[in-house]
Amino acid sequence: MSSFRKHRPDAPAGFFEAEAAGLRWLAAAAADGGALVVEVLDIGPGFLELQRLRAARPTAEAAEAFGRALAITHAAGAPAFGSPPDGWTGDGWIGRQRQAMRSTTSWGEFYAEQRVRPFVRLARDGGNLAADGAALVDRLCDRIAAGEFDDDRPPxxxxxxxxxxxLVYTADGVVLIDPAAHGGHGQTDLAMLELFGCPGLDRIRAGYAEAAALPADWPERTPLHQLHPVAVHAVSHGPGYGRELIRLAKGYC
Known part of the structure; x- marks a missing residue:
């Protein structure tokens, strides 16, 4: 098996260990039909060695099969909202930005306090989000944390x-790489795919919605689940994402 080694000499302590734990946690669901995950081969100070993947042409069949498999991965569950993957304790990272992973009893409290608010503050303090816009998102976070948008789905x-x-289309199907794995709401993964686009997205959505038995009105909550990735990008990619974050929040005000 050929391999690929990710190097980052300046990686903070636990950076690659958290990623490896996330990959293994997601891969554990593949035995029951969950999404395929790149294999971890080795890990050490400043590096993570992974199976090398051979990309293939995306197909509608592979996309729909991935949507169904992703629903199975999500259904494998987590101990709590905000919980880290098995084999890891402490914070994690999304890209190079640190984010909390603390077990929480409700999705709304977890999402508002650990995923949206911290990045809103960083974006505001960095000048990429106007103060009045940050206040608007903060008020929406109050409603999210209070449980207004919670449902009965488990972590x-x-x-x-x-x-x-x-995600990488291969001859064997879609394979997941580079996670920021944790316990959350399954629609959050779908919302991020929709935010940035993806080959076969319509078929992924259809396969997932059927396998996960999503309610008919689930697309109405997609912007809510996009608040986190847009806030993350507002910190690192400029005020354009800050304006997009305000636009998303206004849809719920």
């Missing part, structure tokens, strides 16, 4: 950073 086993660059 899902999330990839957590599921944009098109973190």
């Amino acid at each position: 899902a086993r999330l990839h957590g950073d599921l944009w098109a660059g973190n």
Whole structure:
């Protein structure tokens, strides 16, 4: 098996260990039909060695099969909203930005306090989000934390950073890479795919919605689940994402 080694000499302590734990946690669901996950081969100070993947042409069949498999991965569950993957304790990262992973009893409290608010504050303090816009998102976070948007779905086993660059179409099907895995709401993974686009997205959505038995009105909550990735990008990619974050929040005000 050929391999690929990710190097980051300046990686903070636990950076690659958290990623490896997330990959293994997601891969554990593959035995029951969950999404395929790149194999961890080795790990050490400043590096993570992974199975090398051979990309293939995306197909509608592979996309729909991935949507169904992702629903199975999510259904494998997590101990709590915000819980880290098995084999890891403490914070994690999304890209190079640190984020909390603390077990929480409700999705709304977890999502508002650990995923949206911290990045809103960083974006505001960095000048990429206007103060009045930050206040608007903060008020929406109050409603999210209070449980206004909670449902009865249990914590899902999330990839957590599921944009098109973190899934690879191969001859064996779609394979997941580079997670920010944690316990959350399954729709969050779908919302991030929709935010940045993905080959076969319509078929992924259809396969997932059927396998996960999503309610008919589930697309109405997609912007809510996009608050986190947009806030993350507002910190690192400029005020354009800050304006997009305000636009998303206004849809619920």
